[in-house]
Amino acid sequence: MTKKxxxxxxxxxxxxxxARVASLFGRRGYNIDSLTVSATNDPDISRITIVVSxxxxxxxxxxxxxxxxxxxxxxxxxxxxxxxxxxxxxxKLSANESKRSAIRExxxxxxxTIVDLSVDSMIVELTGAPSKIDAFLGVIGEYDIIEMxxxxxxxxxxxxxx
Numbered sequence: 001m002t003k004k005x006x007x008x009x010x011x012x013x014x015x016x017x018x019a020r021v022a023s024l025f026g027r028r029g030y031n032i033d034s035l036t037v038s039a040t041n042d043p044d045i046s047r048i049t050i051v052v053s054x055x056x057x058x059x060x061x062x063x064x065x066x067x068x069x070x071x072x073x074x075x076x077x078x079x080x081x082x083x084x085x086x087x088x089x090x091x092k093l094s095a096n097e098s099k100r101s102a103i104r105e106x107x108x109x110x111x112x113t114i115v116d117l118s119v120d121s122m123i124v125e126l127t128g129a130p131s132k133i134d135a136f137l138g139v140i141g142e143y144d145i146i147e148m149x150x151x152x153x154x155x156x157x158x159x160x161x162x
Contacts, residue, residue, distance in 0.1 A: 001055055001056075002053055002054060002055055003053070003054070003055070003056075003059075004033065004051060004052070004053050005051070005052055005053075005054070005059045005077050006049065006050075006051050006077065006078040006080075006083070006085060006153055006155055007049070007050045007051075007052065007062070007063065007066070007075060007076070007077055007078070008047060008048075008049055008074075008075070008076055008077075008078055008155060008156075008157070009021065009047070009048040009049075009050060009066060009072060009074070009075045010040070010045050010046075010047055010048075010072070010073045010074040010075070011045065011046055011047075011048060011069075011071045011072055011073060012044065012045065012046075012071040012073065013039075013043060013044050013045055013046045014071065017046070017071045018037055018048065020069060020071060021048060021050075021066065021069065021071075021072075022035070024065055024066060024069065025050075025052075025062070028061075028062075028065060030052060030054070030058070030062055031052065031053065032050055032051070032052060033051040033052060033053060033152075034049075034050070034051040034151075034152025034153055035048065035049070035050050035051075035152055036048070036049045036151060036152045036153065036154045037049075038154055045073060047154075049152065049153055049154050049155050051152060051153050059077070063075055063076075063077065076157075078155050078157055079157075082157060082158050082159070083155050083156065083157045083158060084155060084156055084158065085129055085130060085153050085154075085155045086127055086128060086129065086153070086154055086155065087127070087128065087129075087130050087133050087150060087151050087152065087153055087154070088125070088126075088127050088150070088151045089124075089125070089126045089127075089133050089136070089137070089148070089149070089150045089151075090115075090123055090124070090125055090148070090149045090150075091123065091124050091126075091137075091140060091145055091147070091148045091149075092116075092121055092122070092123045092145070092146040092147040092148070093121060093122055093123075093124065093140065093143050093144060093145055093146060094120060094121055094143065094144035094145075094146055095117075095120065095121055095122040095143070096120055099143060100117075100122065102143075103122065103124070103140070103143060106136075106139050106140055107124050107126075110126055110128075110132065110135070110136045110139075111126070111128070112124045112125060112126035112136065113125045113126075121146060124140070130153060133150065
């Protein structure tokens with residue numbers, strides 16, 4: 001049974017590490033649904049958050065292969081219930097004066113922020129769980145989307161890991 005898994009990979013903060021991790025996935029034929037890289041509180045370590053799809057055996061193989069990379073310090077799957085998963089969405093909408101108030105109402109309901117406004121367009125920013133982003137896009141899709149940029153998931157496990 002195929003499922004989506006969010007993996008957190010702590011790696012050495014050196015040039016070329018991302019390419020090594022990504023190429024491992026490419027060589028093995030694993031598809032990456034999304035990938036984000038971020039700084040951590042330790043300047044020597046970066047966090048790569050990877051969303052992959054596969055059955056249990058494939059996910060275990062991905063974790064095992066990634067763990068073997070010299071630059072990998074730790075890798076673990078994040079549990080949806082015990083982790084915070086967030087994405088950032090920027091969407092530019094065609095918005096003449098007659099549409100602006102309706103778009104603003106939708107943005108307010110979802111807690112989105114209008115970060116740019118021009119004569120004929122607006123850019124809306126929304127941060128939240130992937131399901132919230134999906135729901136917002138479902139509603140805002142009724143309007144003319146000019147451009148859209150959606151980051152992948154970035155995540156942290158709740159509490160202190162023991």
